[in-house]
Amino acid sequence: MSDVADHPGVREQFPAIAEALLASASPQVRNAASIGGNLLQRTRCTYFRDRAVPCNKRAPGTGCSARDGDNRLHAIFGTSEHCVATHPSDLAVALVALDASVLAQGRGGERRIPMSEFHRMPGDAPQRDTVLEPGELIVAALVPASTAAARSVYLKIRDRASFEFALVSVAAGLEIDDGAIRDVRLDSGRDLG
Secondary structure, three states, X not given: OHHHHHOHHHHHHOHHHHHHHHOOOOHHHHHHOOHHHHHOOOOOOHHHHOOOOOEOOOOOOXXXXXXXXXXXXXXXXXXXXXXXOOOOOHHHHHHHHOOXXXXXXXXXXXXXXXXXXXXXXXXXXXXXXXXXXXXXXXXXXXXXOOHHHHOXXXXXXXXXXXXXXXXXXXEEEEXXXXXXXXXXXXXXXXXXX
């Protein structure tokens, strides 16, 4: 992740991606982490990580402790009666705003999945985080070059400045032509399932 964030072409043509990557994790983790691994992280929900409490994402049908418990860091959109957990990836927010897609490879060949459709909302199957099929791997993240991408930004609000998950995040890209706004791309990290 550090290599991508530091690449001059990424910083110039896709600043929201560079900013999202630099806002992710600690420098040590970013130096070892991959783009695919970041997109495939499991939820940051403390109830998911605590095996002593019910969690539909970890054990379907047991309940969602976050619904009535401490849920300050949970989703406000894209929830279901089964789960209110959020996805922790800063990068995913930027990729959705920039109309990116994921290239997946599996037994059936390659397929291109729009980032806006990659992460599943919890619905009645909260244990499934993505639309990847068993055996599929992420082989590339594809981001179209555009004026909006080059004029993009990522903002993350968190409790402390380093190694902290977002309370809310947003990525935006703006295309301006002759002083008029032609296209706006926007995504908030609070609605990823």
